[in-house]
Amino acid sequence: MPDATNPPASVLTRRTFRRAPGDERRQDLIRATLDCVTEMGLHAVTVREIALRAGVTNGLIRHYFDSKDRMVQEAYRATMGEMTTLVKAASIIAGATARERLRRFVAANLGAPVADIKRLTLWASFISMVHVDAAMAAIHREHYLAFRRELEALVGEVFVEAGLPARKANCRRAAIKINAVIDGLWLEGTLAPEMFAKKDLVAMGIEAVESILGLSLRDFRKEK
Amino acid sequence: MPDATNPPASVLTRRTFRRAPGDERRQDLIRATLDCVTEMGLHAVTVREIALRAGVTNGLIRHYFDSKDRMVQEAYRATMGEMTTLVKAASIIAGATARERLRRFVAANLGAPVADIKRLTLWASFISMVHVDAAMAAIHREHYLAFRRELEALVGEVFVEAGLPARKANCRRAAIKINAVIDGLWLEGTLAPEMFAKKDLVAMGIEAVESILGLSLRDFRKEK
DNA sequence: GCACCTGTTATGCAACTGTATAATTAGCCC
DNA sequence: GGGCTAATTATACAGTTGCATAACAGGTGC
Numbered sequence: 001m002p003d004a005t006n007p008p009a010s011v012l013t014r015r016t017f018r019r020a021p022g023d024e025r026r027q028d029l030i031r032a033t034l035d036c037v038t039e040m041g042l043h044a045v046t047v048r049e050i051a052l053r054a055g056v057t058n059g060l061i062r063h064y065f066d067s068k069d070r071m072v073q074e075a076y077r078a079t080m081g082e083m084t085t086l087v088k089a090a091s092i093i094a095g096a097t098a099r100e101r102l103r104r105f106v107a108a109n110l111g112a113p114v115a116d117i118k119r120l121t122l123w124a125s126f127i128s129m130v131h132v133d134a135a136m137a138a139i140h141r142e143h144y145l146a147f148r149r150e151l152e153a154l155v156g157e158v159f160v161e162a163g164l165p166a167r168k169a170n171c172r173r174a175a176i177k178i179n180a181v182i183d184g185l186w187l188e189g190t191l192a193p194e195m196f197a198k199k200d201l202v203a204m205g206i207e208a209v210e211s212i213l214g215l216s217l218r219d220f221r222k223e224k
Numbered sequence: 225m226p227d228a229t230n231p232p233a234s235v236l237t238r239r240t241f242r243r244a245p246g247d248e249r250r251q252d253l254i255r256a257t258l259d260c261v262t263e264m265g266l267h268a269v270t271v272r273e274i275a276l277r278a279g280v281t282n283g284l285i286r287h288y289f290d291s292k293d294r295m296v297q298e299a300y301r302a303t304m305g306e307m308t309t310l311v312k313a314a315s316i317i318a319g320a321t322a323r324e325r326l327r328r329f330v331a332a333n334l335g336a337p338v339a340d341i342k343r344l345t346l347w348a349s350f351i352s353m354v355h356v357d358a359a360m361a362a363i364h365r366e367h368y369l370a371f372r373r374e375l376e377a378l379v380g381e382v383f384v385e386a387g388l389p390a391r392k393a394n395c396r397r398a399a400i401k402i403n404a405v406i407d408g409l410w411l412e413g414t415l416a417p418e419m420f421a422k423k424d425l426v427a428m429g430i431e432a433v434e435s436i437l438g439l440s441l442r443d444f445r446k447e448k
Numbered sequence: 449g450c451a452c453c454t455g456t457t458a459t460g461c462a463a464c465t466g467t468a469t470a471a472t473t474a475g476c477c478c
Numbered sequence: 479g480g481g482c483t484a485a486t487t488a489t490a491c492a493g494t495t496g497c498a499t500a501a502c503a504g505g506t507g508c
Contacts, residue, residue: 014471014472014473014486014487014488015486015487015488016473016474017473017474017485017486017487018474018475018485018486019473019474019475019484019485019486020485025485025486038355039356040356041266041352041353041356041357042265042266042267042352043266043267043269044356045267046464046465046466047465047466047467048464048465048466056486056487057486057487057488058466058467059467059468059469059486059487059488059489060485060486060487061466061467062466062467062468063484063485063486064485067466067467068465068466068467117355118355120351120355121352121354121355121356124348124349124351124352124354125348125352127344127348127415128265128266128345128348128349128352129265130345130348130415131262131341131342131344131345132263132264132265132268132345133265140415141416144412144415144416173428176409176412176420176428177405177409177428177431177432179408179412180404180405180407180408180409180411180412180428180432181401181404181405181408181432182408183404183407183408183411183412184403184404184405184406184407184408184411185400185401185404187404187407187408188368188400188403188404188407191351191354191364191368192365192368196400204397204400204401204404207401208401208404208405208436211435211436211438212432212435212436214435238456238457238458238501238502238503239456239457239458240503240504241455241456241457241503241504242455242456242504242505243454243455243456243503243504243505244455249455249456270494270495270496271495271496271497272494272495272496280456280457281456281457281458282496282497283456283457283458283459283497283498283499284455284456284457285496285497286496286497286498287454287455287456288455291496291497292495292496292497449508450507450508451506451507451508452505452506452507452508453504453505453506453507454503454504454505455502455503455504455505456501456502456503456504457500457501457502457503458499458500458501458502459498459499459500459501460497460498460499460500461496461497461498461499462495462496462497463494463495463496463497464493464494464495464496465492465493465494465495466491466492466493466494467490467491467492468489468490468491469488469489469490469491470487470488470489470490471486471487471488471489472485472486472487472488473484473485473486473487474483474484474485474486475482475483475484475485476481476482476483477480477481477482477483478479478480478481
């Protein structure tokens with residue numbers, strides 16, 4: 001099966017290759033896995049297709065992962081971690097008020113590159129495994145809790161900043177509701193993007209969060 | 225492969241069968257498909273397993289469906305229709321106020337049998353196909369719009385009942401937000417059921433909807 | 449009770465699947 | 479520059495997959 005990088009040369013030559021340093025190859029394989037799930041759906045993913053996309057032969061996969069299932073689990077972990085990183089990067093800015101950070105948190109979740117149909121396809125594929133595969137369930141749980149904990153802390157700061165009591169039970173309740181709004185709008189907006197202007201989606205998210213918290217998220221210090 | 229209902233008898237006897245009337249067999253096959261997706265995940269579903277569960281031989285599937293993909297699509301349509309029916313049945317009650325009906329609508333979405341991990345597994349499996357399969361995208365769109373249209377109408381009635389202006393744009397915006405809250409809480413509560421008391425989830429849903437609408441959903445006529 | 453239609457079974461096939469294994473070779477250390 | 483190690487290729491294998499086809503038989507109409 002000669003390709004551009006490996007011309008047939010002589011009939012009996014082996015394909016040339018390079019040894020990838022560090023865990024570069026591992027990353028490539030995970031990335032290829034995610035691409036496959038995105039484009040073909042989890043049900044159609046095969047180790048051969050993954051290897052093809054990563055530019056290696058299929059035997060190599062078993063050198064890096066115990067099994068195909070294990071590789072898919074790692075891919076799940078990777079994609080969730082990526083989303084968390086993206087949202088954190090967008091919302092953690094020095095010197096900003098809690099309100100401003102919460103607003104950015106919401107906006108980051110509902111805008112590019114998080115609100116993306118490929119990402120949603122990955123997410124749904126993996127979520128569909130939670131009931132079937134205990135390892136996937138554990139990964140889900142881990143990331144859900146981290147997400148909500150972060151949101152809960154942010155809500156607490158917002159309450160304090162507004163001079164309101166920040167009782168833990170209240171923060172948790174609010175965080176659960178806000179988490180729901182974010183997830184739901186992310187789904188709606190990503191699955192039917194032509195039905196929402198991007199800014200509208202973010203605006204609705206912020207409005208809904210304001211309603212739930214019972215206070216404005218506008219940053220008066222900055223916005224005059 | 226003899227089983228209980230078809231003992232080997234003589235070595236050369238054919239398995240007995242009955243001709244199912246109407247579309248009974250079709251329904252059986254769809255139900256079997258849904259069971260398979262629920263228990264094994266979409267990626268592991270095979271026509272043989274489906275046939276086994278439906279109590280027929282695998283060749284029969286092609287007699288009812290053009291292909292496995294087509295059968296999965298029909299199963300998607302069926303499961304979404306079922307959820308819609310369940311929610312409608314719970315919220316359409318004669319003589320109730322719009323507020324009461326909206327409250328029931330929310331409760332029906334967040335309680336059994338809609339908030340169920342098996343149902344969520346089905347839903348996620350199918351959603352993961354929306355980006356890959358145009359037919360699945362069409363089915364999703366159809367049901368999403370029906371759901372939101374229903375919710376939009378209900379919100380309009382609630383506004384009117386409360387003596388507020390029910391402008392279409394406002395109703396739509398509110399419906400989108402409420403839809404998001406319902407979807408999000410449904411996800412959270414179903415994926416991590418041990419973290420929420422059932423009544424709590426419904427209570428949070430109703431609270432959030434009340435915040436978004438800016439009015440109470442308590443039915444004063446009935447509740448004293 | 450016979451014939452006919454079609455729902456149903458039985459069987460086969462070629463392609464594909466995940467994984468195991470052995471042979472190769474790239475790159476590093478001395 | 480000559481090994482040594484392990485990353486990588488190549489190949490094989492047994493089981494599975496969706497689908498096609500032909501034979502069969504349940505039920506209906508007469």
